[in-house]
Amino acid sequence: ETGVTQTPRHLVMGMTNKKSLKCEQHLGHNAMYWYKQSAKKPLELMFVYNFKEQTENNSVPSRFSPECPNSSHLFLHLHTLQPEDSALYLCASSRDGNNSPLHFGNGTRLTVT
């Protein structure tokens, strides 16, 4: 699906680095999501934004900082990460929360060294 675009596709960072993941949706949706997928685990919801307002923070450590400047863009700022934070980070959007289908981007595969 090309309606949700994530960059970069791959990222390798050291524990002291600061980096950001970007997500952009071209579907006119109002809700945007960050999910984390670690090896051998189901997708874990991290954050939800609806009309730019954060509606869910699923007990995510403060080294992950989301930003939603408008309904089309979502960022995940990363700093002082740990090796166990290595995972596939997936962005998704939906028109109207969980009353409408989720559409995912291709994900960013993050490796923390």
Place this chain on the structure above:
Amino acid sequence: GIQVEQSPPDLILQEGANSTLRCNFSDSVNNLQWFHQNPWGQLINLFYIPSGTKQNGRLSATTVATERYSLLYISSSQTTDSGVYFCAVGGGGTYKYIFGTGTRLKVLA
């Protein structure tokens, strides 16, 4: 919160075989989606199916919301069907979609 269980966890099929994947959920939900995650990690929407039955080519899905389960049928499987199949459910009043643990499917040529 809502619990979502999928079965079987792993499935190996010979090309051309049929299969049924199951998703059970612990509470009433507003909607349900089935996804296929390919080997590159991309999640593809298969069905948005809060209730009833839908078909798309060799795939079909049925959700019986009152009995809290959904089934995904794959007929005449192909090697390109390999990957992980997830169901995700959404409850009323929140923006959360909760994912199941997935069924890992491998189709052999």
